[in-house]
Amino acid sequence: MDASRTGRKAYCFPAWKFLVLMAVLGVIVAGCLEGGGSEGEESSKKIWRPSPGTTWQWQLTGEIDTSLKAEMFDVDLFETPPEVIEELHRLGKVVICYFSAGTYEPWRPDAEKFPEEILGEPLVDWPDERWLDIRRLDVLGPIMEARLDLAVEKGCDGVEPDNVDAYQNESGFPLTYEDQLNYNLWLAEQAHKRGLSVGLKNDLDQIPALEPYFDWALNEECFYYGECEKLRPFIEKGKAVFQVEYYLDPEDFCPEANAMGFSSMKKRPELDAWRIACWEFE
Secondary structure (H helix, E strand, O other): OOHHHOOOOOOOOOHHHHHHHHHHHHHHHHHHHHOOOHHHHHHHOOOOOOOOOOOEEEOOOOOOOOOOOOOEEEEEOOOOOHHHHHHHHHOOOEEEEEEEOOEEOOOOOOHHHOOHHHEEEEOOOOOOOEEEOOOOHHHHHHHHHHHHHHHHHHOOOEEEEEOOOHHHOOOOOOOOHHHHHHHHHHHHHHHHHOOOEEEEEOOHHHHHHHHHHOOEEEEEOHHHHOOHHHHHHHHHOOOOEEEEEOOOOHHHHHHHHHHHOOEEEEOOOOOOOOOEEHHHOO
């Protein structure tokens, strides 16, 4: 543009200054592309978001059987040795690490970090566990963040936070729908901040609000209780639904599960290596 037509004085930028400026900008851009430190690297890490039909194995007890055919293995965060996670990675598997985000388990190595004031009533089916006051993020937050950091340290690709439906149980605290929603959203945010994939465990009534923030769903016994339709939003958004039945026979749920696009299987309640996978069922 002709400088005289703008009413501004023309200025010739010295060539040496131009070269220096470009060099500085190049360093800045390179730093941004590389992530700019640990926080940038975490946010730039590709998060695993499985599609419907992804195969998996869920084993929380016993020695992990790495020979089973599955794209994803869901294992215990604390009890699974790092070398097992490394072996699964060498085999090309995605590793999800389980931990309870909503209950206190006295046998965990970080159990002493939970003060009595945030411990509620025992679980009906698991009397050794107690519900947590999920409103107390000032106390609970650092504990759960440390668990997520451990998942990163051990090489987990994602996490399965369990017991995230305390508001629907006799927890000993006056927890509301909003309390649970806030806590679950916080968990998803913290997982993603660390580059971890995160699944919504059960908590069916909050799926309409939470589905956009979770990468997949994991459900126990929706066919037994007749509530699998509530999981359809994940399938409709192209996200996997990992699903387990304990007491139904495979012929009673596998055909419907396959038709719905679920990755379903029959497991024992103790969640050892044994399974009957619906995608292999005939």
